[in-house]
Amino acid sequence: MAKIKVLDKNMINMIAAGEVIERPASVVKEMLENSIDAGAKNIIVKVEDGGKRLISVTDDGCGIAKEDIPIAFEPHATSKIKTVEDLTAIKSMGFRGEALASIGSIAKIRIVSRERGAIEAYAQEIDCSEKGPVMPTSSSYGTTIEVRDIFYKLPARRKFLRASNTEMTHISEQFTRIALANSNIGFTLIHNNRQKYHLLPTDDVISRIRILMSEEIARDLVSIEAQEKDVKIKAYIGMPANARSNNKYQYTFLNGRFIRDKFIIHAIKEAYRGLIEPNKHPVAFLFIEMPYDSYDVNVHPSKIEIRFDNPSLIHSQILSIIKEKLRSMELDVVSSLDNITPHNSNIAAEATISRSEAIRRERIKDAMENFFTKSARPIKTQGKFNFSHQTTSCANTNGYQRVSEKTSIPHYNTNSTQDLVATKSSLLQIHNSYIIYQTPDGFAIVDQHALHERILYEKLCERLVRNQKPLESQKLLIPETIDLTPAQQQVIEDNKDTFDKLGIDIEAFGPRSYALHSFPTLLKDTDIKSFVLDLLDILMDSTVTPDAEKLLHSIMDMAACKAAIKAGKPLSNEEMAQLLKDKELVERSSRCPHGRPTTIKFTIEELEKKFKRTGF
Numbered sequence: 001m002a003k004i005k006v007l008d009k010n011m012i013n014m015i016a017a018g019e020v021i022e023r024p025a026s027v028v029k030e031m032l033e034n035s036i037d038a039g040a041k042n043i044i045v046k047v048e049d050g051g052k053r054l055i056s057v058t059d060d061g062c063g064i065a066k067e068d069i070p071i072a073f074e075p076h077a078t079s080k081i082k083t084v085e086d087l088t089a090i091k092s093m094g095f096r097g098e099a100l101a102s103i104g105s106i107a108k109i110r111i112v113s114r115e116r117g118a119i120e121a122y123a124q125e126i127d128c129s130e131k132g133p134v135m136p137t138s139s140s141y142g143t144t145i146e147v148r149d150i151f152y153k154l155p156a157r158r159k160f161l162r163a164s165n166t167e168m169t170h171i172s173e174q175f176t177r178i179a180l181a182n183s184n185i186g187f188t189l190i191h192n193n194r195q196k197y198h199l200l201p202t203d204d205v206i207s208r209i210r211i212l213m214s215e216e217i218a219r220d221l222v223s224i225e226a227q228e229k230d231v232k233i234k235a236y237i238g239m240p241a242n243a244r245s246n247n248k249y250q251y252t253f254l255n256g257r258f259i260r261d262k263f264i265i266h267a268i269k270e271a272y273r274g275l276i277e278p279n280k281h282p283v284a285f286l287f288i289e290m291p292y293d294s295y296d297v298n299v300h301p302s303k304i305e306i307r308f309d310n311p312s313l314i315h316s317q318i319l320s321i322i323k324e325k326l327r328s329m330e331l332d333v334v335s336s337l338d339n340i341t342p343h344n345s346n347i348a349a350e351a352t353i354s355r356s357e358a359i360r361r362e363r364i365k366d367a368m369e370n371f372f373t374k375s376a377r378p379i380k381t382q383g384k385f386n387f388s389h390q391t392t393s394c395a396n397t398n399g400y401q402r403v404s405e406k407t408s409i410p411h412y413n414t415n416s417t418q419d420l421v422a423t424k425s426s427l428l429q430i431h432n433s434y435i436i437y438q439t440p441d442g443f444a445i446v447d448q449h450a451l452h453e454r455i456l457y458e459k460l461c462e463r464l465v466r467n468q469k470p471l472e473s474q475k476l477l478i479p480e481t482i483d484l485t486p487a488q489q490q491v492i493e494d495n496k497d498t499f500d501k502l503g504i505d506i507e508a509f510g511p512r513s514y515a516l517h518s519f520p521t522l523l524k525d526t527d528i529k530s531f532v533l534d535l536l537d538i539l540m541d542s543t544v545t546p547d548a549e550k551l552l553h554s555i556m557d558m559a560a561c562k563a564a565i566k567a568g569k570p571l572s573n574e575e576m577a578q579l580l581k582d583k584e585l586v587e588r589s590s591r592c593p594h595g596r597p598t599t600i601k602f603t604i605e606e607l608e609k610k611f612k613r614t615g616f
């Protein structure tokens, strides 16, 4: 007996709906995209019960002609593409012509639409694909689509919907993505008659981020704009210190469409390499504009995944602009003394100086300067109030003024990049691990190991990555011999070029041992044998994940860590001065390659507070 039957249209739609419409948030996304495609300037989304009872989207877009209303709900009905060529350069958010057909097959719909310039509006009701007549009605220009009781005829699907709060979280996320991508459009989101967001059209994306995310996120964003060939990128990136434990605060938009792309995620992460801890994720909002025909959105029904014609170009562009920006910023960690307890490392309290903070400090400085000019005999150097001479509390409390005859620590009224001009004589090492020096507005503590590690890492990077040159090496007077397992020997044979790059000359020497003839000069203070053994470990692991770039970075990490001055090592004044001098020459010196800070700054204000001197 024949068993195969062609499914009726209704069934086909319902099955298709499964692909596009997963939950109320998918309906919101599809309808918002339609409104945007219709050229709306204002869109209102009303939701009840997490969208399970009602989702309604009202726009002031172009509207739908009376005779098109029933067609809009037919499968594969779209006004957005006409030819196969159109598919290769999709400019609209939608194009598959399946959203309304899908939505119409799984819920009760009422559509009201009035075309721009039309005298009348028309309405139609559709109940799970069953269409009522198109009737005239009154309404302003634009379209309203109400979707009620989603999946009500499909108990199996309805059962999978979550609590209304959870569904609302998904809706908010979709709303957020679309609102961020279209800041020139006004959006309102209302849940159970309560307004959640009311966003006016704006040119200022950060103000949208402030409302949709938080003040805290928005405050620290730095903007970047760049254009290379026909790719334009606008980015708002967060400070390394504010990196998050997940990548929820990374949004990428391509020509107004929210996308997730592994190349882009990787590029962002890579740009912060060494500035944040490996398990942290930077905050970043990226707006990319590029020709519509240089990528394919028709990869997945949700259109979140796209395929770039040239993914590595996008990757390198994003990586370089973010890296460049981070490099140009002052990222030293500023600490608050309030957060220091004997067991509390300062890392938790870290925050980098933002521009507003810098301005605030400048004001405090000015105020102090002012105060001292008025209240006591002024002590001024080079026109600026100078902390190292100050005798604030005395002047402050009883007008008595004591001037220290000789300030042991020289001071510099210069900007921050010259902070550490603090000279040799005034450098102080404590616990054989930390170096303390004076800065124009306070003092700084450097972790000698972390800083040296960063310096070495950058030097390695400079030579191996940026200049693509092998490390300089020096011949060992007496070759070191190392016993190796057959597996380790194999690794050496397989990675000859890596050893060459590192300036390590290692040759077989007898059945089980190898002889080291030369070693990189930069790493000369390292325990040579243990370095080679660690290197072999890394290379051995890398056969599982052969990513050349990652491999090189883990080798540099390891090398820098091994060769760096250890905590606990006493340093001479000259050594400390050299280290701090190198700090200035090296990029991103404020953090070690693992993202831990190398330098923590304290302001004199903090000290004043601690010593209760801040009575003015």
Ligand code: ADP
Residues within 6 Å of the ligand: 030, 034, 035, 038, 059, 061, 062, 063, 064, 072, 073, 077, 078, 079, 080, 093, 094, 095, 096, 097, 098, 099, 100, 101, 143
């Ligand atoms: P697609 O967006 O892929 O074209 P849809 O099923 O989402 O397919 O919509 C079908 C058609 O209905 C669209 O091509 C458009 O012409 C029309 N349409 C849908 N929503 C609106 C709207 N809010 N305003 C104007 N036209 C709309």
Ligand code: MG
Residues within 6 Å of the ligand: 030, 033, 034, 093, 094, 095, 097, 099, 100
């Ligand atoms: Mg659509």
